[in-house]
Amino acid sequence: MHHLKKNITYICISLLICLQGCISNDGFDDSATGNFDALWSIIDERYCFFEYKNIDWNNIYSKYRPLVNDNMNDYDLFRVMADMLSELKDGHVNLTSNFDQARYWKWYEDYPDNFNADIVDRYYLKEPHYKIAGGMKYRILENESIGYIYYGSFSSTISNANIDQILYYFKECKGIILDIRNNGGGALDNVERIVSHFISNDIVSGYIQHKLSPAHNHFSDPYPVTIKAGDSNIKYFGKIAVLTNRKCYSAANDFVSTMKLLPNVKIIGDKTGGGSGLPFSSKLPNGWTVRFSSSPVSNANKENIEFGIDPDIKVDLEPITATATTDAIIDKAIEWINN
Amino acid sequence: MTLRILIILTLTLLLPSSLKAEESKGVRPVMASYYLKTGGGQIIDTYLSIIPYKGFEIGAGFENIRASRFREHKWATRHLLETEFLRALNSRKNSQMLSYMFNYEFDYLRRYTLPCGLRLFVGGNLVADAGTTYTGLGNNPAAAKATIDLGIAAMAMYRLQIKNYPITIKDNLSFPLIGAFMCPQFGASYYEMFYLGNREGLVHFGYPGNNLYISNMLTLDFPVKRRSIRIGYECKFRSMHQNHLVYKNFAHEFIFGVAINKVIVGAKEKQLKQEIITLY
Known part of the structure; x- marks a missing residue:
């Protein structure tokens, strides 16, 4: 009986060892101040452009933290948090609740659109007489030997077979216009898949880093982003005009940075919007989602492209009128290819 | 010190082959069980989100304990296969984290019988634990988990006789000590690690200070x-602290299943008609 008691004691001790595993939330409670502190802390530890943008995040805390108290409602708290995040001037930074999404869009809101989808569809793609493959609208321009592609989002998955078919369709063309205006980004593998059809050898398109600790400037060594040429795709080495505007952001920005390395490519239009940080997301105690730039991606010269890429040929559209039938950026691309 | 523990554990696990010469053709008691389990769980994975989640866990398991043929069944092996699925929510229940884990444990145990009838088994074990946590957020929607460890295992068995009705009480404790585990660097994305191939600093040496696993x-x-x-009842606690990242997964579950006592005679496995020879 004495031994049975010992056995039970042993079992209880074992259970207690296991039950010690309580999981705390590092002090961020689900109050207005707790959520604010959680947001500030996530950005403080994980955001990657403090030094590049010369932002003193402690000062930002001092500025906004007094505006928060535990009696304020979710709408007021959201507004204060959104204002704080806008100090980062980063299109990849969002705060999402079930009633609103905080965003910073000044990288295109303060500039001309330089794109009108109706004009492109009606007078260049000649709707409905164009084809669509993997999110790319394309046709050979009327009265020209030039292929035109409009690709509006790198989130639209495009396969090698799609690109092969399009390039085969353009096989007699003396040049291609690849219009990515208003392309707000998407998946980087689509960028690499498209570029691989325009290169004969592997290229280093840029470098990526990531944070090694919560310290603001503790990053890994730059790691090359290599785009493989592949050997079974249809390639195109003729003239390529890539059309850009301020709404080319994130993956579209990376695409422009890579295409700019190729000698047969000209970037025509307006400066891109930027967005070179690979975004991560996290949650606040109240369930709101915060997205932020986490891993900086630089171009092949290790230059930061967070604030955009200048075109080779700068062209702005005239203010769009109801009777407009032409797009000066496409027309400039046609002129460059023909010359 | 760590190296000495590693050598002892490795030798313990390799012992069956060194004892083959003493193997007899006698019967070999086996206890097999299949069970389902359900209970509560808590999880935090700061690679994905800084907040903790609590929720409901379900799982299934298979356990097989075999006594040795040699040395009067004084050694035993134990194989444990378990799988667990956790769906956990934040305090407002408007955000979730999912976890799926698969666990394999191999114990090699020495039996000691106390005068009261209590049987204690103590030895070393090999534990492999793998799975994923998932929130579905942007570029960091999931985090893979993988550990392999050597550690200590203990089991206690007691046959309680209430009038003529026997109840077998068994308790297993697993406590891995050293091994290797996977953990990304603080801000490393899966795009960089697995699409571009930068896996530097992904695998780490594990010890209870940075990779704790307790199962009872x-x-x-x-x-x-x-x-x-x-x-x-089973409780399991996984914890990882590495690269300024924290992962904790704690579950306590009720078990319901079937246990079967068998014997192996030669190469054949038979179910016991009468409980002549058992592990307890």
């Missing part, structure tokens, strides 16, 4: 005809 399973077997109904 208490079961009671109630004989019904030639089988036993098994009920029990």
